[in-house]
Amino acid sequence: DAGITQSPRYKITETGRQVTLMCHQTWSHSYMFWYRQDLGHGLRLIYYSAAADITDKGEVPDGYVVSRSKTENFPLTLESATRSQTSVYFCASSEDRNTEAFFGQGTRLTVV
Amino acid sequence: QQQVKQSPQSLIVQKGGISIINCAYENTAFDYFPWYQQFPGKGPALLIAIRPDVSEKKEGRFTISFNKSAKQFSLHIMDSQPGDSATYFCAASSGGYNKLIFGAGTRLAVHP
Numbered sequence: 001d002a003g004i005t006q007s008p009r010y011k012i013t014e015t016g017r018q019v020t021l022m023c024h025q026t027w028s029h030s031y032m033f034w035y036r037q038d039l040g041h042g043l044r045l046i047y048y049s050a051a052a053d054i055t056d057k058g059e060v061p062d063g064y065v066v067s068r069s070k071t072e073n074f075p076l077t078l079e080s081a082t083r084s085q086t087s088v089y090f091c092a093s094s095e096d097r098n099t100e101a102f103f104g105q106g107t108r109l110t111v112v
Numbered sequence: 113q114q115q116v117k118q119s120p121q122s123l124i125v126q127k128g129g130i131s132i133i134n135c136a137y138e139n140t141a142f143d144y145f146p147w148y149q150q151f152p153g154k155g156p157a158l159l160i161a162i163r164p165d166v167s168e169k170k171e172g173r174f175t176i177s178f179n180k181s182a183k184q185f186s187l188h189i190m191d192s193q194p195g196d197s198a199t200y201f202c203a204a205s206s207g208g209y210n211k212l213i214f215g216a217g218t219r220l221a222v223h224p
Contacts, residue, residue, distance in 0.1 A: 031210050042118070042201055042214035043156070058211065090155050097210045098144035098163070103155030 003027075006091050006104035013081050013111055021076045021107050023091030031094045032074040033058075033101065034066065036087040043090065049074055081111045115139055116204050118215025125222050131189040133218045135202035138183065142204040146212070147176065147187050150199045159200070160187070192222045 004025040013019045025032065030051050035043040045058030047066040055066050063085060065077045074093075078085055088108050094101040118135045125131045135145075146161035162169045162176040162185065169176045175188040189196055199219050203212040 033211070035214075040216055042216040043212075045211055045213070048211055059213075092155075094210050097207070098205060099210065100146075100158045100161070101210060101212060103148075103157065105153075105155050 004091060004093055004102055004104045006089075006107050009105065009107060011107060011109050013109070015082060015111055016080050019078045019081055019109070021078075021089055021091075021109070023074045023076070023104060025072055025074075025091075025093040025102075027093065027095070027102075028071055029093035029095050029102075030071070031096070031101075032068065033092040033094075034064070034074070034076045035090045035092065036060065036085075037090060037106070038087050046076065046089075078109075081109075083111050085109065086111045115213050116202060116215045118202050118218060120218060121216070122219045123221070125192045125220065127192065127194060127222055127224050129192050129222075131192045131196065131220055131222070132186060133200055133202070133220075134184065134186045135204075135215050136182075136184045137204050139204070139206065139213075140183070141206040142213075144205045144210075145176070145178065145185050146203050146205075147174075148201045148203060148214075150201065150217075156201060189220075192220075194222045194224050196220060197222050 007022045033048045034046040049055045049068045091104045092101040147159045148156035149159045150156040173190045178185045202215040
């Protein structure tokens, strides 16, 4: 199916564990993004990527790592999960700057 | 540091009424101002967007008004319908990577 998909949709993990959230898009969009959504904060940018092998930090990158070896994939890794990283995570992609960003369905992550 | 301030946090409107959501920004380098609509359990989806070279953009029942000198922009939903009940986010971006900075969101409820 065409589009942007995230997996898993729901994840519960323990404090200190490493967890990876997956994001896959089928449009070959150049730009990809990871946001976290928390009540009262809207969506905050964690990391973004302008192309394969080009990534950079957003507003709230601490505790997260990304990679982009292929254009279509942009995984987000929490190296050592903390309770403050409990959130809903959204991946997005866009074809070019100042164009529509398409969001995935989100991953609800709970760190206990 | 909240670069895009959105108000109100929540809004209740009667069916057929006008819904108005306001946003203010600080960074004069912003050059793209989209509004996203999000339904529960879904990712945000682009509703309408404007660039600073125009003062108003209308698409169906949705209108963005943009005031560059005041650094403010707003979303007007005419003839509001129960199906418009959702959370609305304003956003802004600048530069070459389409890094969207979001407001905190407005939860709109349209009562029949």
